[in-house]
Amino acid sequence: MVRKKVMAMVLAAVVSVSALAGCGNTAANSDQGAADTGTGEAAAASNESGDESKENITVSMFLQDSADQAISTDLPIIKEITKRTGVNFEFVPAPNTEDQFREKFNVTVASGDIPDIMVSTYRDDMMKVAEQGTFAVLNDYIDQYAPNLKKILDENPEYIRDLRASDGNIYFMPFIGAVRTFKVWMLRGDWLEKLGLDVPVTLDDWYNVLKAFKEQDPNGNGEADEIPYTTRNTQAGVLAFMEAFGISGFEANEQFFIEDGKVKYAYTDPRCKDALEFINKLYNEGLIDPEYATNDTNVWLSRLTNEISGSCQDTTARAYALGTQVASANEGSDAYFVVVAPPKGPDGTQMTTSQMQPVRGYTAISADSPYIKEIVQLFDYFYSEEGSLLMNFGIEGETYTMENGVPTYTDIIAKDEQGRSILSMLNIYGHREWAYKQDIGYEDALLDKTYVDYRNEMEEYIRPTIPALSFTEDEREVINSTYTEIQTYKDEMINKFIMGKEPLDNFDKFVQTLKDMGIDDVLAVEQAAYDRYIR
Incomplete structure (x- = not known):
């Protein structure tokens, strides 16, 4: 799915002769390794001709599209990329909803007509396809043609573990995030002031604050209509309280x-029962949303903007925006949200596992693409200082300017007349x-300083989660044949x-049923994959 253009190619081959630590065999280390990966000879050939003039290329790219704007070669940032690199694109856009995206991904792979580039955030889907030989092994290409990425991986070897497949190879170039903090606890600060309440610290404090929100009419309408805590994350939103008991599990991963x-496994741990007793108490007393299991974002937002609810767990960016949204919907309102530390549990545990992993996206190259080297060079450019500015801030003078050495979004991005967010405008x-x-x-540009500080302060409470693991085909079979049914049963029983x-x-009967359904087999698979990961 590529076609050549008759122009001089801008990309120049950049050769790095040092080996990538942990990236498997390289041509320098082993002739057999190059044969096994299928990249040694191709990489060497590309190296020999790296300084020669090349024709412009057009590559096809499968990626999840944005709801803000359909991807197009006419968009300014895409045009700028082509201008700088000589690489043209044929986009194969996929839906932006998870189920529809993954369906199109699977259909595309099954068709055998693989685009030159495939981009996805769903690691296990990508790993499974990679190990079937669909994607190019990139070990040697990264060594020789991606000096910017190689430097990042050398300095952060844990990224290599996240990228490495169960066969020891690397098939992906990563999207690497900058922020760890994800979901935070937040409450209406003006309600706390109105009722003379301190910021809650312990679970007992949270119970007392939610009880006051329920019974003392903080919205001032004279009606007992408050639902103190709400969520748009269905079951996961109320299971956030589990963390105060020292276990994670409220997010699927x-x-x-x-x-x-x-x-x-969180749901066979004895501490899960203690957590459920507390959450059940909140539910029985009307302190958490009785419709948590079916709420969507619209219901959640209406609870908050109509001043029915005054607390939730969500992103820092949401905490920043919610105060303005509530105040705008209620004339004379001084609404604002404060971000607070996670609830402290009975034994003093105060932590969260809600976090964004550094490696959040995976870009693969078709094993059949004739432009593997050039595509590696293209994406390596985005890890450079110049390319990073383009990817993060757009086009200098148009979407950002440099102020005292700091890239700053222009008004066209930061102050859209239609009120669209910075991210939407960049899209x-x-x-x-x-x-x-x-x-x-x-x-940082998405928030004001108060909420940037909130976000940064919450990092100290983050406890690492289980890393992204790579499974063999046999291990995947155990998970696929067992875990879906376990998840369905678990969700029903937890509710x-x-x-x-x-x-x-x-x-205890619930735990035994999970064991009878095969949760111990799944745990054995997870343990084996984790043991490989840490080796």
Whole structure:
């Protein structure tokens, strides 16, 4: 899916002769290694002709599109990329919803007509396809043609572990995020002031604050209509309280966690029962949203903007925006949200596993593409200082200017007349999240200083989650044949425990059923993959 253009190619081959630590065999280390990876000979040939003039190329790229603006070669940032690199694009856009994106990804792979470049945030999907031989092994190409990425990987070897497949090879160039903090705890600061309440610290404090929000009419309408805590994250939104009991599990990728070198499952841990008792108490007393299991973003937002709810767990950016949204919807309102530390549990535990992983996206190259080297060079440019500015801030003089050495978004991006966000405006200009390294300044520009400080302060409470693991085909078969059914049963029972439809006296029976369904087999697979990861 490539076609040549008749112009001189701008990309020049950049050769780095040192080996990439942990990236498997290289041509310098082993002739057999080059044969095994299928890249040694191709990389050497590319190196020999690297300084020669090349024709412009057009590459096809499969990627998740933005709801703000359909991807197009006419968008300013895309045009600027082509201008600087000589690489033209044929985009194969995929839907921006998870289910539809993954369906199109699978259909595209099954067709055998693989675009030159495929971009996805779904690691296991990409790993499975890579190990079937669909994507090019990039070990040697990164060594020889990606000096900027190689430097990042050398300085951050944990990124290599996240990228490495179970066969030991690297098939992807990563999108690397800048911020760790993800979801934070927030409350209406003006409600706390009105009711003379301190910021809650312990679970008991949270119970008392939510009780006051429920009973003391903080919205001032004279009605007992408050729903103190709401969520748009369905079950996960109320299971956030689990963390005060020392276990993670309220997000799908955190239900397995590491403790003393062992992989554990949150819902068979005895502490889960203690957490459910507390959450059930909140539910029974009307302190958490009775419709948490079905809420979507619109319902959640209406609870907050209509001043029915005054607390939730969500992103720092949401905390920043919510005060303005609530105040705008209610004349004379002085609404604002404060971000607070995670609730401290009975044994003093105060932590969160909610975090954004450094490696958040995966860019792969078709094994059949004739332009593997050139595509590696293209994306390596985005890890350079100049390329990073383009990917994070756009086009100098148009979407940003340099002020005292700091890139600063122009009004066309930061102060859109239609009220669209900075991220939305960048997407409209052609920004997309493929392989590059995010700049912290990009994130900071989305918030004012108070909320940047909130976000940074919350990092001290983050506890590492289980890393991104790579599974063999046999291990995937165990997970695929067992875990979906376990998840369905677990979700149903957890909701029943929270809502009181199933007595918590039956928790041990619930755990035994999970074991009968094969959770121990899944744990064994996770443990084996984790043991490989840390070696």
